[in-house]
Amino acid sequence: MQKIRNIAIIAHVDHGKTTLVDKLLHSSNLFREGEESGDLILDNNDLERERGITIVSKNVSIQYKDVKINIIDTPGHADFGGEVERVLKMADGVILLVDAFEGPMPQTRFVTQKALGLGLKPIVVVNKVDKENCRPDEVYESVWELFFNLDANDEQLEFPVLYGSSKQGWMSTDWKKPSDSFEPLLDAILEHIPPAPTNEGTLQMQITSLDYSSFVGRIAIGRVARGVIKENQPISLVKRDGKIIKSRVKELHTFVGLGKMKVAEVKAGDICAVVGIDGFDIGDTIADFENPEQLEVIHIDEPTMNMLFTINNSPFFGKEGKFVTSRHLHERLYKEMEKNLALKVVPTDSADAFLVYGRGILHLSVLIETMRREGYELQVGQPQVILKEIDGQKCEPVEILIVDVPADVSGKVIELVTQRKGELLIMESKGTLQHLEFEIPSRGIIGLRNNILTATAGEAVMAHRFKSYEPWKGTIPGRLSGVLVSMEKGQTTAYSIDKLQDRGRFFVDPGVDVYEGQIVGEHIRENDLVVNIVKGKQLTNMRASGSDDNTRIAPAIKFSLEESMEYIQGDEYIEVTPKNIRLRKIFLKEADRKVNAKKFQ
Incomplete structure (x- = not known):
């Protein structure tokens, strides 16, 4: 029986998750001597490389001391929380990566809460201890405090901690005594992360992610929770609503290194990809053919924002894109919904327009940017927050906003945030920076980043996370x-x-x-x-001195796409084509705008 450890890597955006995975892959001798592998091996789509963020979680595996370690790299940005929530179901433990200067950030809190709630065993890695001004011991204290505040159990509170630098390729139990390899971390994984449970019984496997191949179609990925899954085995697919579809497994693949390997059977505890099942969605259970038993359905947090997506009807319609009709738009959005769990698409009264619900501006802009690169032409309206009625009161999403900024411009930041109904909760010094924490309606964050970066000459570092729905805070001044x-x-x-x-x-x-x-x-x-x-x-052929000045x-x-989304008002659209991003009024003629002005007040 092969020994297996399943581990997810979680952290705030830009704390070095993908670099850590690179170094783990290198330290397990996956690459031949002298083979050029590049860096950020797992951020393999153009958008991820350009923005320097992970958008989609990935699976790889390494061998270490005859144990197979399945590693799941997760996104760090709040808007892709849906991606993190579901892949944690495949893990038995997590490596929580924290920057040695910044310490735990809002996003760290969000994903750590999910991991601790699932009962996963954590290993804490304080990364980037080679940076100036780093404060590893203080950061360790603040991580312990975070775990305590998140109601971690006693076993989780006794987490092992390692210090190191992913970039320089070393890990150690004492940051003042650097080692020369990643072995201390790999040893800690074998020692502290529980082996994958090998549950006997009838087959159970939850689909937690999916892949697509132009040869075999959609591929289901998940961890076998119980029993054994075999090639050509007849199975029952239990849908989220309890409906059962009979099907058959055509091929099975396990993750080996950066690729996949075809196998005849996969036992409980390992992560695998299943080919040949039709009509599945994320969260469905692959179960025994005769006695199907469903696993608990994955719950994903609700979207907090929506935008109107519609076909391009500007005078330049169809000049730059391949896919321009409402049928193309409809098919593409519904296809996205299959794999993007935090996204929701709702038809409107018009056949040409759809309301798309997402987790935030970045979540929606990545979808729009991906579509324009695929050759779609579309128009999108102003992002709107989703309001709810709770106990007869109109409520809106409220977020915790954290801004680290040089002390001499902190006053400007406080002024900008309070104008948008933000409340200052914490103000403290953190090295040379001022650390500010606010509570602010989600509406107030739209368009705020540009203003803060302008006011602080680009020196502010901002992060925010959803807190809860709270009573409506009143009108916020627009542009x-x-x-x-x-x-x-x-x-x-x-x-x-x-x-x-x-x-x-x-x-x-x-x-x-x-x-x-x-x-x-x-x-x-x-x-x-x-x-x-x-x-x-x-x-004319008349010339006068001084009238021909050079212009x-x-x-x-x-504007970038996100800046455009934050800039526009309710009576405006962004026209997105593969070559251009243009801003326009919904009504192009001035007379029409005057007639319809009251609609947008």
Whole structure:
């Protein structure tokens, strides 16, 4: 019987999870001498590499002292909490990674709470002890305090702790005495993480994640909780609602190194991929053919935000994308819902528009960015928080916001947050930085990051996590200034941009195609202003001295997708195509905007 340990790696975003997995893979001699493996081996899609974050959890395994260690790398960002919650079901223990300077962050708290609640055994790794200003001993104390506050049991409170630097490739039980390898961590996994339980009896396996192959279709991934699963075995698929579908396993694969290996059977305790089952969803149970027994269904926290997704109906419709119709949009969103558990899609009165519910702006923007890279053209509306009625009272989601900022600009941050109905809870010094904690409605966080980064010259570090639904806090002021809207369709000219510069800042460069109703800049006043940005200079053969000055144009402001989502108001859309992100008014003609103005007040 093969000895198995199943372990998930959890941490706040940017504390070094994926780098740690890289080093574990290297230390188990998975790569040949001199083989080029690169870094961040598991962040293998373009979006993950560009943003430097993990979005989808991954499975790999290594061999160490005749024990197979299945490692699950999880995302660290709050918006992908749904991903973390379900994959923890496959683990028997967790490695909690904490930065030696920052200590436990809001996201650490969120995933640690889930792991402790499932009764998983933790190993704490204080990472990045090679950094300046690091404070490993204080961080250890604050992790213990966090566990205590999260009601960890006595066994969980006696967690082993290791110190090290994933980047430099060493771990040790004493941070003042660096070792030269990762063996202390691997030994701690074998010693402290319980072996995977080998439960005898009829087959039970919960599907906790899925993969897709263009050859065999959808592949179910999960841990065998009881019994044995074999190739060609007839099984019952128990759906979340208790309905049973009879099916058959075609192929079985276990995770070996970075890839998969085909096997004839998998025993309880190991993680495997099952090919050949149709119609399954995450959370379903693969059970015995004759006596199917269902495992407890995975519960995922509710979404807190929604956005309207609709087809692109601007004058530039269909010029840049491959998939532009409502049928394409419908199919793609429902396909996403199969694997993205925290996402919900609801049809609206219009056949062309869908309400998409998600965990936050990053969660939704990653979906939109993935779709535009696949060739979709669509428009999205302003993100809205989801309101609930609790005991006859209108309630909204409230979050804990943590900002670390240089002390001399902390006053600006407090002012910006309190304007948006935030309440200051904690203010303390942390090294050279001021550590601020607020309670703020989720609505207040939309659009706040840009303002804080501008006010602090980019030095603020922000993190937030969902706390609970609380009574409505009142209206929050929206965008302070109006926008400049194009009056005509055509190509922008340097001459007209130059002449209009005193009216505001522009989002477009000269020589760009625009259409009537497109937002081309930000007005200096509170109202919207319609401008003619395509007018050229009247050229005559008369010349006057001084009238032919060169135009001096300030560079255009370029918004990322998230910045655009935070910028727009209720009467505006973002037009997203594979090549461009444009802002526009929902009603392109000025007369229509005036008629419908009351709808958006």
